[in-house]
Amino acid sequence: MSHTAAQATIGDSEFDRDTTIAPRAGEPGVYDAELSAGWTIISAVNGGYLLALVGRALSAALPHPDPFTVSAHYLTSSVPGPAVIRTQVVRAGRNLSTGQASLFQFDENGAEVERIRVLASYGDLDGLPDTVHTVAKPPVIPPYEDCLGAEAGPAPIPGSSAIVDRLRLRLDPATAGWAVGAPSGKGEMRAWFELADGRDADPLSLLLAVDALPPTAFDLGLLGWAPTVELTTHIRCRPAPGPLRVGIVTRNLAGGFLEEDAEVWDSADRLVAQSRQLARAPRP
Amino acid sequence: MSHTAAQATIGDSEFDRDTTIAPRAGEPGVYDAELSAGWTIISAVNGGYLLALVGRALSAALPHPDPFTVSAHYLTSSVPGPAVIRTQVVRAGRNLSTGQASLFQFDENGAEVERIRVLASYGDLDGLPDTVHTVAKPPVIPPYEDCLGAEAGPAPIPGSSAIVDRLRLRLDPATAGWAVGAPSGKGEMRAWFELADGRDADPLSLLLAVDALPPTAFDLGLLGWAPTVELTTHIRCRPAPGPLRVGIVTRNLAGGFLEEDAEVWDSADRLVAQSRQLARAPRP
Incomplete structure (x- = not known):
């Protein structure tokens, strides 16, 4: 570290x-x-x-x-x-x-x-106005201390992955079952996200945050590589200091491809980034 | 016509x-x-x-x-x-x-x-495999004959809009209230979609379908122009013949911008396209 x-x-x-x-x-x-x-x-x-x-x-x-x-x-x-x-x-x-x-x-x-x-x-x-009209809700995720960090046992990302040391990623236990052979099958991934050295988030680090969690395919029981074809991110707001919450959902795996929809929420409960990627599905 | x-x-x-x-x-x-x-x-x-x-x-x-x-x-x-x-x-x-x-x-x-x-x-x-693993559901939309076409009264798009004659667009009455001054406030838009001359959908016409409904901002009571900044579309499957169902949702209008998430479903109940755009919100 x-x-x-x-x-x-x-x-x-x-x-x-x-x-x-x-x-x-x-x-x-x-x-x-x-x-x-x-x-x-x-x-x-x-x-x-x-x-x-x-x-x-x-x-x-x-x-x-x-x-x-x-x-x-x-x-x-x-x-x-x-x-x-x-x-x-x-x-x-x-x-x-x-x-x-x-x-x-x-x-x-x-x-x-x-x-x-x-x-x-x-x-x-x-320079944007403060007006917000939203029905979006932050991801439902247990308190920080009840989520699983790299020290909890199975690495959040399998293999020798240097990025694990750069992030303070704490996975929602409900979306970490794949690490012990029991994926939920729902195609979801949720985590608290901070940079390991405590640097606060800014718009550029949000571009990292949307693609830093384990792939949702893991939660579908597909543990292989899911290479990104295309990733589009909208930054909606400058993030407040403090840990971010990231929620990612895959709804449709079809024809060997899947989408990953990510939302990033800040400590002030604002939706700061939305992203969607098209990725190749790992082979079953 | x-x-x-x-x-x-x-x-x-x-x-x-x-x-x-x-x-x-x-x-x-x-x-x-x-x-x-x-x-x-x-x-x-x-x-x-x-x-x-x-x-x-x-x-x-x-x-x-x-x-x-x-x-x-x-x-x-x-x-x-x-x-x-x-x-x-x-x-x-x-x-x-x-x-x-x-x-x-x-x-x-x-x-x-x-x-x-x-x-x-x-x-x-x-060339894609047939495998599908999806939790996505088609938009809930009344039967074709219970939805509102251009002949129903208020034009689906206000003003002199030639595109109205090129499409057979039938709006879900639940998302057409804005046309009579009673938007739902939910930021949703749903419709049956066909080309007016009956041509079936293909991947290219899906690129049209994702951006052909009235803006979801109308359903939020914002009747102005909502110019697209960026629009990304995933084509997931070749559409079957017959009318398409298009559902569009805006969850977060903030800082003068909003996202529009669209799904297009075909007559075989398959999710054939997903899109998201970032648009400028009309001024209230």
Whole structure:
């Protein structure tokens, strides 16, 4: 574990250091990055971490700071090591701007291989009116201390997964049965979510949070790999400090694909992010 | 109404004629098109119709025929008239391929103005296994004959909207109260959906179906324009012949934006499409 003694802060944390982007001199909109081995599941880099990195590049490239809606199509698996993010401003409007970004890594000859392509519309969350009209309810999840952390026994994610040490993930016991061979069969996953060094959430870390829980397929009894084809996230509100609650539901597994619908709620009981992904179902 | 006497068929219908694309000689992946005035709401071209047109271009450009997941960011309003669709093959895999497309129109000087940019992953729906594991249920909607068509009185969409004549849309009376000044306040919209000339649904027309109902904001008592920022659609199954049922729900209107979650079910009771859009909320 790489916990720091003092609580990390937004801008000075593991997550911020590992999503650092370096503008390339003379190439506007191009950013070099290093995919950290700290955010891997087995050997692949976590898709939410990748998305946060691309999100940071778009935040730098676009005239508006905050992701409002981010659509990502996953092309090839990422591995720890160097990467380059190429961004393009598609449209700069008054309240919203739209950008595109691709993250590339390099093959043995140094040629760029595209990992993920993203279309996103950005705005300013702090400029939005306070009006809320919602019938959405936070996920029903037991108190933090009654949920299961990595220390509880079975790792939340099987295999040698470095990301487990970067997150303080506490699973609802009702959706953790798969870890002891007794999945609920419902296709649900719920957890408390914090970064391990205590850094509070911001819009960029929400892009990580929507894709950081074990796959809902585990709760259906399918313990294999469920690679993301496409993941779209809406950031609806700047999150308040404190732990997040994440609830994910799969309703329809069909034809070898499934959707994962995630909601992220903050400590002020606000729905801060909604996401949906299409993933390949693990083979039964 | 432009009903034909005989039932139109896939490939020979209003929808097919109005989504015709013409490959440009010498420019691979570039397609000319004409946005038909038949699919407008007030003066703007319907976003689902646009998406179907772009979807057809991607189907021509990619090695796989069917949209699996299509993410569209809407940039500027489209108007009837000429357009050009520029596609790019991002990745061609064995089971899935990913493409990008932009639809442009032209300003007074002939310069291209981008209307919509799309990232999409395509596959072959007929090549998928038949396995289904679902807890999703079709929308609860009264029988076709008890729902409200355009002839029932108030137009399903207010104003002079040509698209009304292209669709056989029959609204659930429970979600049509806004038309007589009594919205339910729930943010729901449900309807039977067919093309007016009787053409059966296919994956491309599903891209139209997810964005063809009146906005859920109407059911919240907000009767203004709710422009789409981003719309992502998953096509999960090739639809069976016969009318579709479309259910749309908004759970969270906040900060001046709302999501619309749509499901489309076919006559065989299968969930054939899921979509979510982020839209600007009409001003109260």
